[in-house]
Amino acid sequence: MLSLCFVALIVSGCVNLAPPHQRPPLPVPARYAEAKADAAPAAQPAAAVDWRKFFVDARLQRVIEQALAYNRDLRLAVLRVDEARAAYGIQRAERGPKIDAFLDTARSRAPGDLSGIGRPVVGNQMQLGVGFTSWELDFWGRVRNLESAALESYLASDEARRAATLALITQTADAYLTLRELDERLLLARRTSETRQESLRIFRRRVDLGATSKLELTQVEVLAQQAATLVSQLEQARAVQAHALAQLAGAAADLAPSNQRLDEMAPSPQLAPGLPSELLTQRPDIISAEHDLRAANANIGAARAAFFPRIALTTTAGTASAELDGLFRSGSHAWTFAPQITLPIFDGGRREASLTLAEVRREQAVVRYEQAIESAFRDVSDALSSQRWLAEQVRTLRGTLIVQTERARLAKLRYDSGAARFLEVLDAERELLSAQQQLVQTRRAQLSAQVALYAALGGGSQHIPADDKVR
Numbered sequence: 311m312l313s314l315c316f317v318a319l320i321v322s323g324c325v326n327l328a329p330p331h332q333r334p335p336l337p338v339p340a341r342y343a344e345a346k347a348d349a350a351p352a353a354q355p356a357a358a359v360d361w362r363k364f365f366v367d368a369r370l371q372r373v374i375e376q377a378l379a380y381n382r383d384l385r386l387a388v389l390r391v392d393e394a395r396a397a398y399g400i401q402r403a404e405r406g407p408k409i410d411a412f413l414d415t416a417r418s419r420a421p422g423d424l425s426g427i428g429r430p431v432v433g434n435q436m437q438l439g440v441g442f443t444s445w446e447l448d449f450w451g452r453v454r455n456l457e458s459a460a461l462e463s464y465l466a467s468d469e470a471r472r473a474a475t476l477a478l479i480t481q482t483a484d485a486y487l488t489l490r491e492l493d494e495r496l497l498l499a500r501r502t503s504e505t506r507q508e509s510l511r512i513f514r515r516r517v518d519l520g521a522t523s524k525l526e527l528t529q530v531e532v533l534a535q536q537a538a539t540l541v542s543q544l545e546q547a548r549a550v551q552a553h554a555l556a557q558l559a560g561a562a563a564d565l566a567p568s569n570q571r572l573d574e575m576a577p578s579p580q581l582a583p584g585l586p587s588e589l590l591t592q593r594p595d596i597i598s599a600e601h602d603l604r605a606a607n608a609n610i611g612a613a614r615a616a617f618f619p620r621i622a623l624t625t626t627a628g629t630a631s632a633e634l635d636g637l638f639r640s641g642s643h644a645w646t647f648a649p650q651i652t653l654p655i656f657d658g659g660r661r662e663a664s665l666t667l668a669e670v671r672r673e674q675a676v677v678r679y680e681q682a683i684e685s686a687f688r689d690v691s692d693a694l695s696s697q698r699w700l701a702e703q704v705r706t707l708r709g710t711l712i713v714q715t716e717r718a719r720l721a722k723l724r725y726d727s728g729a730a731r732f733l734e735v736l737d738a739e740r741e742l743l744s745a746q747q748q749l750v751q752t753r754r755a756q757l758s759a760q761v762a763l764y765a766a767l768g769g770g771s772q773h774i775p776a777d778d779k780v781r
Contacts, residue, residue, distance in 0.1 A: 326451040328458070328611025329672075331604050337680045338586050338687040344694035345583045353582035356767030357592040361479050364764055366576045370486050373555070373563050377482045378475065380560025387474040391777055394464040398780060401460035404453050407442035412626075414438075437644060439628015444650070446622045452615035455608040461780070462605035468777045469598035475774050476594060478558070480765035484758050485555040490575075491754035492548040493568050498746045499544055503537035506739075510534045526732040533739055540743070572753045578760055581767060583694060589686045592768035596686055599679040606672035613665040617654065624648040689766035696759035704756055707749040714738070714745040 362371060378384065414437045421430055448454055513530045516522040552565045590596055630644035654661065721738040724730035764770075 325449060326454065326611060327614040328451070328455050328607050331607055333590070333600070334676055334680055336587060337684055340587070341585060342583055342687075342691055342694060344691055344698060353580040355584060355588075355592075356581045356764055356769040357771045359579055359581070359764070359770055360773040361770045364578050364769060365479075365483050366578065369564060369568070370483060373486055373559055373565075374479055374482050376559045376561055376563050377478055381478055381558060382560060384471075384474055384478050387471040391464070391467045391471050394460075394467040395777070395780055398457075398460040398464040401457045404446075405448070405457060407445035407623075409440060409442050411440045412438070434632045435630070436633070437628060437630040439626045439644065441624070441626030441628075441646070443624045444622045445624075446620060449621065450615035450618045452612050452620075455611035455615065459605040459608035459612065462601045462608060464780060466598045466601035466605065469594045469601060472771065472774045472776065473594035473598060476765060476769065476771060479770070480761050482555070482558050483761050485551065485558055487572070487754050487757050487761070489548065489551050489555055489565065490568060490570065490572055491750055492544055492551055494571055494750050495747055496541065496544045496548060496567070497569065498743075498750070499537060499541045502743050503534070503541050506530070506534040506537050529732050529736050533736060536740070537743070540747075572750065572757060575757070578764075581763055581769070583690060583763070583767065586683075586687050586690070589683065589690070589768065592771055593682075593686050594768065594771055594774070596679070596682045599675070599682040603672070603675040603679050606668070606675040610665070610668045610672055613661070613668040616661045616664060619654075620652045622650045622652070624650070686766065690763065693759055693763035693766050697756070697763060700752060700756040700759055703752050704749070707745065707752055711742075711745045711749055714742045718742045
C-alpha cells in the first residue's frame with residue numbers, strides 16, 4: 311500500500327489546465343506628464359523611504375505609532391489575513407490523503423429464513439485499522455489549482471493589509487496636518503480678536519468723549535464680532551478634527567493645541583516619482599490585484615479539470631475478528647483497496663456554467679487590476695500637479711499677505727490723520743485676516759500634497775513587512 315501511495319503522489323498533479331499568468335498591457339502612459347525632467351539629485355524612491363524618515367515630526371510619529379497599534383480597521387485587515395491563511399491551510403491539506411485510525415464494532419441478527427441454517431443467528435464483527443478514504447489522485451491538477459487559488463487569495467489579503475497600513479499612516483499624517491492648520495489659524499484669529507476688542511474699547515471711550523461717531527463705533531463692532539465668530543468656528547472645526555484623529559489613533563493620543571507654525575515643521579525628503587511601470591511592484595494594492603488575477607487563473611484550471619474523470623482511492627489495513635480478543639491473533643489481518651473512477655456524463659450544463667463563471671471572474675479580475683493601475687497613475691499625477699501649483703499659490707499668497715499688511719498699516723495711518731474714513735480701515739483689516747487664513751490653508755494643502763505623493767508612490771512599502779508564515 312505504501313508503494314502505491316508513493317506512485318500516486320508522483321503521478322498526481324502532472325497536468326495543469328490553468329491558463330498561464332500574463333500581466334495585461336499597462337493601461338496608462340509610460341511617463342507622468344507632471345514629472346520634472348530634471349529630478350533633484352537628493353530625491354529618493356518613495357518605496358524605500360520609511361515613514362519615520364518621511365514624517366520627522368516627533369509628535370506626529372507618536373500618533374502614527376499609536377494608530378498602527380490600536381486602529382480597528384487595521385486590526386480587521388490583519389484578521390482577514392489570518393482568515394485567508396487558515397483557508398489556504400485547509401485547501402493545502404487536500405493534496406495529501408487524510409489518514410485515520412478506526413475501531414469499528416457491529417452486532418447484528420439475521421432471521422432464520424436468511425441465515426442459511428434455518429434459525430436466527432446473532433453475530434459480532436470488529437475491525438481495527440488505519441487508512442484513508444476518497445483520496446483524489448490529482449491527474450488533472452484540480453486540487454492543485456484550488457490550492458493555488460487559495461494561496462493567491464491569501465497573498466492578496468496580505469498585500470491588502472500592507473496597503474491598509476500605508477493608507478492608515480498617510481491618513482493619520484494628513485489629519486494631523488489639518489489639526490496643526492486649525493491650531494495656527496486659531497492663533498491668528500485669537501490675536502486678531504484681541505486686537506479688535508482693544509480697538510472696540512478705545513472707540514467706545516472716544517464716543518463717550520465725543521471724539522468719533524457712533525457709525526465708526528458700529529464698524530469697529532462689526533470687525534470685533536467677525537473675529538470672534540471666526541474663533542468660535544475654528545474652535546468647533548478643531549474639536550471635530552481632533553475627534554477624527556483620535557478615532558484613527560484608536561486610543562487617547564497627544565492632541566493638545568500646538569503653537570508651532572506649519573512653516574516651522576521639519577521638511578520631508580524629496581521623492582523621485584520614477585515611472586508608472588514601477589508602481590506594479592511598489593503599490594501593495596496593485597500587487598494585491600495581481601494576486602487576485604492569479605487566483606482567477608487557477609480557478610479556471612480547476613473548472614477545466616472537472617470535465618475529466620476523477621480517480622479516488624479508499625484503502626484500509628488492520629485486523630478483523632468476531633471477538634474483541636481476536637483482533638490481535640495470528641491470521642486476523644485484513645485490508646481493503648477500493649479505487650473509484652467517476653466519469654462525468656450529464657449534469658445539466660453545470661460544468662460548462664462553472665467554467666464560464668470562472669472565466670468571467672477572471673475578466674473581472676483583469677478589469678480590477680487595470681483599474682488599480684489607473685487609480686495609482688491618477689493619484690501620482692494629481693499629487694505631482696498639486697505640489698507644483700500649490701507651491702506657486704503659496705508663493706503668491708506670501709506676497710499678497712505682505713501687500714495686505716502694508717495696506718492695513720497705511721489705511722490706519724490715513725484714518726488717524728483724517729485723510730480717510732474708517733470704512734477703508736475696515737476693508738483693509740478684513741482682507742488682511744482673510745489673507746492670513748488663506749495662506750495657512752494653502753500651506754497645509756501643500757504639505758498634504760507631499761503626503762499624497764508619498765502614498766501614491768507606495769511610500770515605505772519596502773519597510774512594511776509581509777506575513778512570512780506561509781510565504
